[in-house]
Amino acid sequence: MWDGAWKHVCLSDSPIPETPPWEIRLVTPKSDDTRREARRLKVLSHRYFPKAEYILFHDGNIRFNMDRPLRWLKQHDMALCAHPERDCIYEEAEICIKSRKDNEGIIRAQMARYKEGGYPENAGLVATTVLLRRHTEAVRRFNERWWEEISKGSVRDQLSFNYVCREFGMGYDIIPGHVFHNQRFEYFFPHGQDGRKL
Numbered sequence: 001m002w003d004g005a006w007k008h009v010c011l012s013d014s015p016i017p018e019t020p021p022w023e024i025r026l027v028t029p030k031s032d033d034t035r036r037e038a039r040r041l042k043v044l045s046h047r048y049f050p051k052a053e054y055i056l057f058h059d060g061n062i063r064f065n066m067d068r069p070l071r072w073l074k075q076h077d078m079a080l081c082a083h084p085e086r087d088c089i090y091e092e093a094e095i096c097i098k099s100r101k102d103n104e105g106i107i108r109a110q111m112a113r114y115k116e117g118g119y120p121e122n123a124g125l126v127a128t129t130v131l132l133r134r135h136t137e138a139v140r141r142f143n144e145r146w147w148e149e150i151s152k153g154s155v156r157d158q159l160s161f162n163y164v165c166r167e168f169g170m171g172y173d174i175i176p177g178h179v180f181h182n183q184r185f186e187y188f189f190p191h192g193q194d195g196r197k198l
Contacts, residue, residue: 077134081179083125110153
């Protein structure tokens, strides 16, 4: 349910058959860390689509049921879903450690740095599964800074998103609804072990 103003582009590190309306663009990985490379494509959208006014990133297992997603941008240049269970990066960090989603030492060092810098608890947490951005200069700077945090810290990008927002004084709009149960988009194969975990 999209109009012709949107291009559908899949960035891939290997050739795959094109399935209209999707265009396949090959990218060369910069490292063997496939999870971090996937984050690079998500976060640095302005580098891969420098002429785009808007970029709507979404995981590969999502199908949209609506058009006009620009309605999500109301007061800010970014829109995401709120995390469905938590509103604190420190709580999320503990869940990531417990679930072995990334190296414990890296996560703890990153969270310690944030605490030492005065970042508060319960200051917001997003799900980066769907991410709409208007490519302003401020968003480009935000993207670069966010990537710096992911490069030197945890690959779990939601641990650094709100931190960088606070550092830049940037807000974001919340996409209405639950990230896993949303009339605007749906999962067409399970995300995570049970299809309901971030």
